[in-house]
Amino acid sequence: MGSNEIRFDYQQHGERDVFEIVPRIDATPLTELIDKFETDFGMKPAGNAYGGLIPQFFRFGPIEDHFHGRSTGAMGPKTPVLGCECGEWGCWPLMTSITVTAELVTWDSFEQPHRKTRDYTAFGPFRFDRHQYDDALRTLSAAIGSAAANTNEEDC
Template identity: 40%
Template sequence: MDTIEFKLVKDSEIYADKAPSPAVAIFVNGRSLIDLAREIELPFAEAEGRTTDAGNYAWLRLNWLHGPWEHFHGTAESEFYYRAKTNLLECGDCGVSGCWPLLARIEVKKTIVVWKKFEQPYRRKKYASSRVKHWNYDIFGPFRFDREQYETALKAMIGEASKTVTPPFASA
């Protein structure tokens, strides 16, 4: 079983509006989700001659999530929702979700939460060309989390955020 940790961090420097905003850093099995994505993406980015694109992500800004509980259960329908997939990371250049997101399908089952079918939507097969290649995430995940551990970690982050972040985000 994989483990997950959600941490609040502040990194307003990369966001286009430079507004200070806590963001949700995600760690899977003790490793940064950004670092894990970079490892998977690097061979594809190298093939395009664009190595800086690999893992070029930022954490999701908490004040943009209208419900972190729903979001990280894969049920939030907002600007972060892409055809049954959930945005887990934002663009590392501007911090805007739709610019360069990392997506995954989140399935909540009775005792586990599964993250699978990761993708960078701008590197889908249908966009492949001589210049832009398809990035295959088949070996990335799936991650299977004990539902109790997952929800405890999520509740802890939401509880911490409720002390410092102004809504519109909702708590569990």
């Protein structure tokens, strides 16, 4: 069983003066992967619907906890990994189950909670080597800390 590679881009949001987190799986942004999936399966609306998570808009808690599936219980059993292209994750989120073991992190059971009839069974699962995943999270956490220090923002 092969594993996927993950990186987290921490980049300027296209239309706002904030930073967003966009997971990159096997070098492709998750926003592109989900757009292609939804478009290929004839889902509407689809295409350019998703954007990264914006820590400044929602206190996710420690970013490592969030991407280990241990974020606030108010979001239910699944974790948002993308938000709406408008910048608000609650508007149009891509949710997934995140399972963490000593060797592996798995993202599966994706859903769009505002379109319960959509079938994402064929999207994923994505399996990441735990050490590579945690390295990517450390890099993301450092980028967030650095950006916060440069703009006098609180760490998320």
